[in-house]
Amino acid sequence: MKAEQTLSASRKFLMHGSCTNEDISISQSRESASGIPEYIVEIVNTCVSECAPYDIHLRCGWFASARVINPRLFKRLSYDDCLVNGGKPLGFSKMIRFTYSNSFLYPLAFKSANFCSTPK
Template identity: 35%
Template sequence: MAKFYFTIIILLIICPFTISCWIIYPGGCNPGCIRIYQWPSGFAGLHIPKFTVQIVNEAWNNKGVYDVQISCPAFASTTLINPAVFRRIDLANCLLYNGRIINPGEVITFEYSNILPYPFIVLDLKCM
């Protein structure tokens, strides 16, 4: 029994986000199962920092998610982002992948340029 608890603790330390998505939300359909990673990736014109964003669907218990909305009230970029990948739908929200289905494990990537990195937060999504 102690070995079982030790294994669970190790898993929670190694991959807390994915495990919490599976254990806390066993249905696998919640904004917490969409992970957003970003890092600096060079410079755009006029030495403005460029950031790469990867958004991963970690909701393994369903066929896919769609209509993923991300909070972006003050988001701006000096470089053009493909609107089929990431676009503003109103003053405070952006739509990911044009509302299309994002399969489990699928990664959506885009780059933007701004002085500081933007804190993206998944607000809402729908599951298949």
């Protein structure tokens, strides 16, 4: 019984840990070899928490794409400010994935998000 209680307590601790910007994983890869280059972007929340980060913004320069991107997934609001998932929470292991077309890859980096704070 004690082992089960310890396991339950450790699960509870993991589920109530606080998330940080390091829990938002951003990766890009080139998809096409001819024509206008296409890049696949994947944004994943790796934080195990009951409270998902929301209002996630990335640094994105003058991000633009020849291919239309669903603005509910990713939208440039102004220079160097792009909104992910329409500002909605991005749950644990959930992924936002989209493809954009441009002659070069735009560097994308975490800018800000709202994270739940946990009671101590």
